[in-house]
Every structure is written in structure tokens, then in C-alpha cells.
Amino acid sequence: MKILSLIKLSLRALLRNKLRAFLTMLGIIIGVAAVITMMSIGKGSQQSIENSLSNMGSNLITIVPYNNVPGGVRVQGSSVQSLTIEDVSALERQSTHLSAISPIAQSNGQVIKGSLNWPTSIQGVAPEVLEIKKLSLKDGIMFGEDEVRSSAKVCLLGQTVIDNVFEPGENPIGQTIRFNKIPFLVVGVLSPKGQNTFGQDQDDIVIAPYTTVQNRITANRYFQSIVASANNEAESNPASDEILEILRQSHRLRRNQDNDFSVRTQAELINTLNSTSGMLTTLLTVIAGISLLIGGIGIMNIMYVSVTERTKEIGLRMSIGARGIDILMQFLIEAVMISVVGGIIGVVVGVSATMIVAHTLGWPTLISQASILISFFVCALTGVFFGYYPAQKAAMLDPIEALRYE
Amino acid sequence: MSKKILELKDLKREFIVGSETVRALRGVSFDVEEGEFLTIMGSSGSGKTTLLNILGCLDKPSGGNYILDGTDVKNLDRDELARFRNHKIGFIFQSYNLLSRTSALENVELPLLYNPAVSSSERRERAMHALDSVKLAERYDHMPNQLSGGQQQRVAIARALVNEPVMILADEATGNLDTRTSYEIMSLMQDLNIKQKKTIVFVTHEPDIATFSSRTVTLRDGMVIKDIKNENVKNAAEALASVSKTEDDKS
Numbered sequence: 001m002k003i004l005s006l007i008k009l010s011l012r013a014l015l016r017n018k019l020r021a022f023l024t025m026l027g028i029i030i031g032v033a034a035v036i037t038m039m040s041i042g043k044g045s046q047q048s049i050e051n052s053l054s055n056m057g058s059n060l061i062t063i064v065p066y067n068n069v070p071g072g073v074r075v076q077g078s079s080v081q082s083l084t085i086e087d088v089s090a091l092e093r094q095s096t097h098l099s100a101i102s103p104i105a106q107s108n109g110q111v112i113k114g115s116l117n118w119p120t121s122i123q124g125v126a127p128e129v130l131e132i133k134k135l136s137l138k139d140g141i142m143f144g145e146d147e148v149r150s151s152a153k154v155c156l157l158g159q160t161v162i163d164n165v166f167e168p169g170e171n172p173i174g175q176t177i178r179f180n181k182i183p184f185l186v187v188g189v190l191s192p193k194g195q196n197t198f199g200q201d202q203d204d205i206v207i208a209p210y211t212t213v214q215n216r217i218t219a220n221r222y223f224q225s226i227v228a229s230a231n232n233e234a235e236s237n238p239a240s241d242e243i244l245e246i247l248r249q250s251h252r253l254r255r256n257q258d259n260d261f262s263v264r265t266q267a268e269l270i271n272t273l274n275s276t277s278g279m280l281t282t283l284l285t286v287i288a289g290i291s292l293l294i295g296g297i298g299i300m301n302i303m304y305v306s307v308t309e310r311t312k313e314i315g316l317r318m319s320i321g322a323r324g325i326d327i328l329m330q331f332l333i334e335a336v337m338i339s340v341v342g343g344i345i346g347v348v349v350g351v352s353a354t355m356i357v358a359h360t361l362g363w364p365t366l367i368s369q370a371s372i373l374i375s376f377f378v379c380a381l382t383g384v385f386f387g388y389y390p391a392q393k394a395a396m397l398d399p400i401e402a403l404r405y406e
Numbered sequence: 407m408s409k410k411i412l413e414l415k416d417l418k419r420e421f422i423v424g425s426e427t428v429r430a431l432r433g434v435s436f437d438v439e440e441g442e443f444l445t446i447m448g449s450s451g452s453g454k455t456t457l458l459n460i461l462g463c464l465d466k467p468s469g470g471n472y473i474l475d476g477t478d479v480k481n482l483d484r485d486e487l488a489r490f491r492n493h494k495i496g497f498i499f500q501s502y503n504l505l506s507r508t509s510a511l512e513n514v515e516l517p518l519l520y521n522p523a524v525s526s527s528e529r530r531e532r533a534m535h536a537l538d539s540v541k542l543a544e545r546y547d548h549m550p551n552q553l554s555g556g557q558q559q560r561v562a563i564a565r566a567l568v569n570e571p572v573m574i575l576a577d578e579a580t581g582n583l584d585t586r587t588s589y590e591i592m593s594l595m596q597d598l599n600i601k602q603k604k605t606i607v608f609v610t611h612e613p614d615i616a617t618f619s620s621r622t623v624t625l626r627d628g629m630v631i632k633d634i635k636n637e638n639v640k641n642a643a644e645a646l647a648s649v650s651k652t653e654d655d656k657s
Contacts (some may be wrong), residue, residue: 005519005526016507316503319464320565321492321520323485400463402646 336389
């Protein structure tokens with residue numbers, strides 16, 4: 001029997017029991033829609049994490065102090081003081097894999113301008129920080145080595161700070177603000193970067209020369225962190241090893257002493273976050289896959305009913321010349337048809353659901369072609385797998401018995 | 407001498423039911439020549455149904471030989487048997503066995519669906535022709551539930567004819583019909599037999615029906631007890647006319 005006739009035949013059999021066919025499909029529809037939606041949401045959030053992290057520079061390396069006093073009271077990394085300007089110069093002198101280095105001295109405080117004020121933090125940095133953190137200027141200029149050397153009271157402001165302490169339309173360049181009572185001349189404005197993946201506002205920032213922050217605000221010689229750029233992303237790991245080496249030397253750590261700092265590369269961070277969100281995606285997909293399995297069992301069930309119901313028809317078909325394979329194909333194609341049509345509807349529902357989620361909840365989503373193709377093939381496979389046994393049962397019927405079946 | 411369509415040589419069929427062996431056929435032998443109209447008679451339990459299943463290639467004998475159109479059925483596997491049924495045999499059943507919610511035309515097309523040599527346009531044409539030959543040209547698109555019993559059986563006959571089989575095998579084909587409609591069907595069968603030279607094997611337990619055939623084989627307890635040529639074949643068309651007349655007289 002020709003495949004086209006078989007398909008026509010199965011279609012007609014399904015149309016004869018529209019409601020039943022639809023209810024059977026429902027399991028598959030829900031399964032496929034769930035798989036696609038879950039994968040799209042998972043992939044979307046993964047993508048957005050990746051994007052925002054590489055926005056910060058995928059070759060970014062961060063060095064922070066690390067408390068390791070054995071048995072002692074462990075305190076937060078940022079309050080440990082182990083990074084100094086000597087470390088920065090050591091890195092500048094000895095490193096081969098780093099293209100730029102900047103210390104960061106940070107302090108919280110209040111920005112005041114006229115009658116307006118805003119709580120934020122000031123970051124004391126070297127001019128290289130722009131390159132390292134992929135920051136750019138919207139207006140004005142960046143301070144240079146001279147300002148660093150002379151601890152000049154100059155600063156650059158992020159958009160959030162400007163919005164809060166300046167009148168709308170006012171040009172901040174050339175004006176003076178005060179941070180913790182110390183006047184700063186605004187020389188530049190940073191381009192807005194928006195929120196990062198963790199919901200942190202990257203524009204709520206004031207940057208000034210690190211010497212100024214150290215000498216006039218924090219009044220100590222320690223840095224909260226050191227940031228650096230590897231020559232490129234591939235050199236992140238050797239660079240990190242190199243930093244470890246140089247800083248241990250500069251801190252005069254003995255062989256058996258643990259590091260009093262830690263080095264994190266952006267690539268590592270991306271991997272960690274990716275594996276977390278990847279795990280979540282897998283979990284969700286597995287759960288959705290289970291519903292597809294249940295849909296498959298539904299198909300098997302209904303195909304059994306159908307075979308029993310149509311035993312006499314099977315007997316007749318056999319008596320007029322249908323071979324076992326013809327009967328097998330007839331029922332198999334019927335099962336595959338249910339699952340494939342269900343799959344197509346499921347894809348449509350899944351894609352629409354994803355779009356609705358993206359639109360109403362504003363979640364990042366990414367509909368990958370792979371997820372559609374995979375769930376579609378899994379679907380067809382489900383039909384074959386769960387349709388085969390009932391179809392096989394039909395094909396093995398004895399025509400004499402089947403003809404006599406009432 | 408005309409060609410032998412069927413050759414049965416010492417045909418045996420045994421079933422094992424539990425620990426007992428039931429011998430349904432105990433050595434049946436007869437030949438059927440091309441163009442014969444044979445009825446097989448016998449009370450229930452005589453082995454009629456078993457013989458019919460074997461003749462229809464639905465079952466295989468456990469002993470002896472059954473040669474249909476020159477081929478010994480014993481050597482065929484399941485798929486070859488199916489193909490054989492498709493090409494050589496036209497079945498007519500007591501309960502018509504039409505597919506419900508399927509038009510008369512599509513019911514008739516059914517056997518050709520399993521014959522890959524026939525294209526879909528040829529299929530349609532041959533099905534129409536078969537329906538025309540049973541005088542149902544007006545009923546192509548009717549569903550079985552829109553047809554009378556006699557009409558349904560005629561659709562079934564058209565379905566049996568469509569593959570141009572060497573033999574038409576009827577199982578109590580008039581069993582569900584009243585006398586008048588039975589005569590109609592028998593008249594159609596006689597037409598097929600005489601005008602189209604179709605070989606017909608007709609299983610029945612009604613002696614009345616057997617009088618329309620050219621030969622009657624009677625079975626009892628799995629053996630042939632009588633095999634007689636019918637010298638005086640009754641004409642079903644005439645019988646039909648007389649039935650109609652009696653009915654007209656009554657009314």
C-alpha cells in the first residue's frame with residue numbers, strides 16, 4: 001500500500017474521532033510547548049548573563065583581598081587589607097599577559113550639589129579603568145596621570161548620579177560637587193550601561209583618581225580590589241596564574257602559606273553562572289520531557305483502544321489482501337500523525353507562550369531552532385515508539401479470529 | 407477439458423484444543439474447474455467453515471494439498487498468502503463487512519489499495535466499473551448505512567470482483583437476507599457465472615440456494631459425503647419473478 005494512501009487513511013480515521021484525537025494530542029501539545037518554553041527561557045537568561053558579563057570585558061581579571069587567618073575570625077573580603085600600590089607596580093613591571101591594570105579604592109558616601117544629594121560610592125581608579133571595564137565617556141574627558149600624581153580633586157559621574165543631583169538639562173561638566181564634604185570638579189560623564197544581570201545599577205557611580213580617594217577620603221593605603229585586562233580572553237588563565245605568582249612574591253608569602261588574596265577571571269565567572277543556569281535549564285527540560293512521555297503513553301493507550309475497536313476492520317482488510325506490514329503501517333502512521341500534528345501545535349503554542357512571557361514579564365528569552373527541531377523529532381519518535389506496540393498487535397491478529405470478532 | 411482452478415487432495419485440518427485433537431477435516435478431495443458454480447453444503451460442525459477458511463487462504467491445511475490456480479498454498483508464508491488472497495480470491499461475507507462511514511466506491515476500491523500495481527485513477531475507474539456491473543451506478547457516494555441489506559451485499563460483491571479474482575468465495579452470502587433479496591443476489595451470481603465465466607464457490611446450509619448452482623458438495627463430519635452435478639439448474643431470475651408475482655397477488 002502506498003504511503004500517500006496510508007496517510008490519507010490515517011487522517012480520515014483521526015477525523016472520525018476528532019475529540020478523541022485532540023485529547024490524545026493534548027498530552028503531546030503540552031509536553032512540546034513546555035519543552036520549548038522552558039528551553040527558551042533558560043537559554044534566554046543564559047544568553048543575557050553571558051552578554052552582560054562580556055559587556056564588562058570578557059578578559060577582565062579581578063583581584064580581591066582574601067581572608068585566610070586559620071581559626072581566626074573570618075571577615076568580609078573587602079575589609080581585609082592586603083592589596084597596595086606596591087602590588088600594582090609589581091604587576092605592571094613583571095606581568096606579560098596583562099594589557100592594563102588599575103587599582104580600585106572604594107568608599108561610600110553622599111554626593112551633594114546645591115540642595116540635592118544622593119548616596120553612592122566613589123571609586124578611586126587609574127585612567128586605564130576605562131579600557132579594563134569597557135566604560136566610555138559620554139561627555140568631557142578622563143583624568144590622566146598628572147591628576148593621579150597630584151591627587152587632583154576631579155571626578156567623572158555616572159548617569160544615575162547626574163539624574164539625582166543635577167537639574168534636568170543642566171550640564172555637569174565644569175561644575176563642582178561635593179563628596180563627603182570634599183569638593184570635586186566634574187570633568188566627564190560616563191555613558192550609561194544600565195543594570196547588570198544581577199540587577200545592580202552600573203551607572204550609580206563616581207570615579208576619581210585613586211590617590212585622591214586614598215589620601216582625601218579613606219585615608220589609608222589599601223585597595224578594595226585591583227582590576228586588570230588580559231591581552232585577550234584566551235590569555236585569561238595564564239594571566240591569572242601569573243598574577244598569583246607575582247602577588248605571592250610581592251606579599252612575601254612562604255610556600256606553606258595560603259594566598260591572602262584571590263584572583264577571579266571573567267571567563268571563570270561566566271562558566272560558573274552558565275553551568276548554574278544550564279543545570280536549571282536541564283532540570284526544567286527534563287520535567288517538560290516527562291510530560292511528553294506521559295503524552296506518549298496516552299497515544300499508546302488510545303491506539304490500543306482503536307485496534308480493539310477496529311478488530312473486524314483489520315480482519316476484513318487482511319482477508320482482502322492486506323499484509324501484516326500494511327496493517328502495522330496503517331496504525332503506526334496514525335500514531336505518528338497524532339504525535340506530529342500534536343508536535344506542530346505544541347511548537348506553535350510553545351513559541352507563542354515564550355513570546356507572551358518575554359512580552360508581559362520582560363524575561364529574556366531565546367527561541368533556538370535546535371529546541372524546536374529536537375522537540376519535534378522527539379515527538380515523531382514518541383509516536384513511533386508508543387504506536388509500534390499496538391500496531392504490532394494489530395498486524396499479528398489472525399484474520400479468521402479478527403473477522404469473527406464482534 | 408477446461409482448466410482446474412482448485413485441486414483438493416486428501417485435505418486434513420486438525421486443531422488442538424487443550425489435550426484433545428479436534429479433526430475438523432478428515433481428508434477432503436475434490437477439484438473445481440474454471441467456470442463452475444459450486445455450492446458447499448453441510449450442517450454446522452461438518453467442517454464447512456474450516457474448509458472455507460482454507461479455500462480462502464486464511465488458514466493452511468495440516469495435511470494434504472490445496473492447489474489454487476496452479477500453486478500449492480502449503481508453501482506460502484503469511485505475506486504471500488495475503489498477496490494470494492488479494493490477487494486470486496474475492497470474498498463475500500454473510501455480514502457484508504463493509505467499512506462504515508466509508509462510501510460504496512471507497513469500499514469497493516479497498517482491495518486495489520493493497521495492490522501496488524494499480525494506480526489511483528485506475529483504481530477509481532475499476533471500482534466504478536465493478537459497481538456498475540452490480541447495478542449500483544447511482545450509489546457511488548452512499549454510505550453503507552444509507553443502503554439496504556441487498557444493496558450492501560451487492561457492494562460487497564463489487565468489492566469481490568474488483569481485483570478480477572480467479573474465484574469468488576461466498577460465505578453464507580444470503581444468510582442475512584430475505585427470500586426475495588436472496589434470489590436477487592443469486593441471480594446476480596448466476597449472471598457473473600454465466601456471462602462473465604466467474605468461478606464461484608458458495609458455502610450455504612440452505613438447500614434452496616444450492617439449486618441455483620451447477621454442482622453441490624455436501625460435507626459431514628469433515629468428509630465429503632455427496633458430490634453431485636446439478637442437471638437441472640434453476641434460474642434465479644425466474645424464481646425472483648415468481649416471488650414478486652406471489653407477493654403482488656397477496657397484496
